[in-house]
Amino acid sequence: MDKRFCHYHSARPATWQCLPCERHYGDCCVPLNADAPDYIPACPLCRDNLRFLGAANTAQPFWERLPSFFAYALQSGPLSFAALLALACVFMPSVLVLWLLLFAVATKYLHGVIEAASFGGHDAPSLIEAFRLDSLQAFFQQLAVFIIALVLLWLAADFHNEAIYWAVNIAIMLALPASIIRLSLDKSLGSALSPAEIGQVMRAMGWRYLILCVFLFILWQSPTYVGWFLSNGLPRVVMVPVVAFLSGYFGVVMCAMMGYAVFQYQGELGYVMAGDEGPAGFAAPEWRRRKALAEAEVRVKEGQSGVALEILLEALREGAQDLKLNERYHQLLFSVNARSECLKHLPHYLPLAARLNPQLAVAAFLNARQLQADYLPDDPAVCERIAETLLERHKAREALGLLRNLHKRFPDYPGIPRAYLLAARGFSEELGQVEPARQLLMFIRQRYPAFEQMGEVVQLEAVLARLGKGG
Structure with missing residues (x-):
C-alpha cells in the first residue's frame, strides 16, 4: 500500500482524511485536544468530521x-x-x-x-x-x-x-x-x-x-x-x-x-489503530493556538487569506502575548498589503518581538519601512533593541536612523546614553565615520556624566583619537 501524505505538507504522513474535500491531513494540520480526548477533529475547510487513519501512514516498516x-x-x-x-x-x-x-x-x-x-x-x-x-x-x-x-x-x-x-x-x-x-x-x-x-x-x-x-x-x-x-x-x-x-x-x-x-x-x-506512538494531544490553550495556526496556514494555501486573518485575529483575542500568533498575523497582513491594519498591529507586536525574538522584530520593522518609509516605533526601548540587532546584521544606516534624535523624541528615556554609545559604535565601526561618533560621545559626557558605562566611552574616545591622527 502506498503511503498517503498531508495535502499541505508533502513530507508529513497523513493521519486524518476528509472525504467530502478529498483531502488528507497530517498531525501538523490537525492537533488534538488532550483535555477532550473524545473530541473528533473537524476539517479546516468544510468543518465536517475527519476520518482517523490510525498509524497506516506513519508506521515504520x-x-x-x-x-x-x-x-x-x-x-x-x-x-x-x-x-x-x-x-x-x-x-x-x-x-x-x-x-x-x-x-x-x-x-x-x-x-x-x-x-x-x-x-x-x-x-x-x-x-x-x-x-x-x-x-x-x-x-x-x-x-x-x-x-x-x-x-x-x-x-x-x-x-x-x-x-x-x-x-x-x-x-x-x-x-x-x-x-x-x-x-x-x-x-x-x-x-x-x-x-x-x-x-x-x-x-x-x-x-x-x-x-x-x-x-x-x-x-x-x-x-x-x-x-x-x-x-x-x-x-x-x-x-x-x-x-x-x-x-x-x-x-x-x-x-x-x-x-x-x-x-x-x-x-x-480495515483496522484503525494509533499505537503507543500515536499523535499526542495538547492542553486546551496550546491546542487552540496550534489549531488556529494550522487552520490559517491551510486557508492561505487555499487562497483564502481573508479567512486566515479572521482565524488568527480570533485566536489573538485570547493569546495576545503569543509571539507565534502575532508573527503569523503580521506576516499575513504584510503579504496581502493590508497597510493600515499592519501598521496598527505593530505597536503591540514590536515590543513583544523585541523582547522575545529581536530577529523577528527586525523583520517586522523592515516590513513596516516598506509600507511607510519614515516609520519609527513609538517605544524607545524597542528602537534601541532593534537598532542593536540591525548593527549585528551590519545594517548600520537602518539602525542609526532608529537612534537619530532619540533624546528629542523620548527625553525621559533613561537608556539614551546607552543607545548613543551604540550609535557611536555604529558610526565608527560600520561606517568609518569618526566625527559623528565623537559628537555622540561628547554628548554623553556632557549630559550624562554619571553614565555607568563611562569606561567604554573613554575607551572608544581613545580609539577614535588614534583613528583621527592616522587620518
Whole structure:
C-alpha cells in the first residue's frame, strides 16, 4: 500500500482524511485536544468530521524493526512462556491430556502476541492471559487449519507429480502466515480458511508479504539449527529443554512480527489503530493556538487569506502575548498589503518581538519601512533593541536612523546614553565615520556624566583619537 501524505505538507504522513474535500491531513494540520480526548477533529475547510487513519501512514516498516521484535520477546511474559515449554519437556509426564492443554495455552498465548502487536504496543501480554477457557477453542481452530493444510499436502503427494507437490507445498507455506493472522484477529475458523480473507492480507502487504514469509521461515528453522549444533556437545536431557525454550522465544518473535505487519498495513486490512506512538494531544490553550495556526496556514494555501486573518485575529483575542500568533498575523497582513491594519498591529507586536525574538522584530520593522518609509516605533526601548540587532546584521544606516534624535523624541528615556554609545559604535565601526561618533560621545559626557558605562566611552574616545591622527 502506498503511503498517503498531508495535502499541505508533502513530507508529513497523513493521519486524518476528509472525504467530502478529498483531502488528507497530517498531525501538523490537525492537533488534538488532550483535555477532550473524545473530541473528533473537524476539517479546516468544510468543518465536517475527519476520518482517523490510525498509524497506516506513519508506521515504520517491519523489516526496519527487527531488533525490536527480538527485544519484545525478552519481556517477562514471553520469557515465562518459553520457560514453561522448557520445564514441561523435562518434568511433565507423557499424558496426552496434559500435552493438549499445554499446546492450547501455547496457541492462545501466541495468538495473544499477534493481537497485542497489531495495536502497535510495546508491551507483551502476560502468560496468565493464556490460561483462559477460550484457550481450547483457539487451539482446536488452529489445529483444524494445520490438519487441513496437511490433508492438502497429502492429496498433492497422491498425484505422484513433483511439480504439483511442491506447488501446493509452497502455496501452503505462503498462505499459512496470513491464515494465522486472520485466526488471531478475527477468532473465526472461516476467516482463517477463506481464500478471500487470506488473499486480503497478502494484497495489503503486496510483495512485502514475501519478505515477511522469508523472515518467518528463518525464525521457524532457527531452534532446529541450534538443536543440531548442540546435539554433539550436550546430553539430551539438557538439549531438549534448551530447544523448547528457544522454540518459545522465536515463536514470540515470529508472532510479534506478524502482529506488527497488521499494524503497519492496517488501512488496507480495515483496522484503525494509533499505537503507543500515536499523535499526542495538547492542553486546551496550546491546542487552540496550534489549531488556529494550522487552520490559517491551510486557508492561505487555499487562497483564502481573508479567512486566515479572521482565524488568527480570533485566536489573538485570547493569546495576545503569543509571539507565534502575532508573527503569523503580521506576516499575513504584510503579504496581502493590508497597510493600515499592519501598521496598527505593530505597536503591540514590536515590543513583544523585541523582547522575545529581536530577529523577528527586525523583520517586522523592515516590513513596516516598506509600507511607510519614515516609520519609527513609538517605544524607545524597542528602537534601541532593534537598532542593536540591525548593527549585528551590519545594517548600520537602518539602525542609526532608529537612534537619530532619540533624546528629542523620548527625553525621559533613561537608556539614551546607552543607545548613543551604540550609535557611536555604529558610526565608527560600520561606517568609518569618526566625527559623528565623537559628537555622540561628547554628548554623553556632557549630559550624562554619571553614565555607568563611562569606561567604554573613554575607551572608544581613545580609539577614535588614534583613528583621527592616522587620518
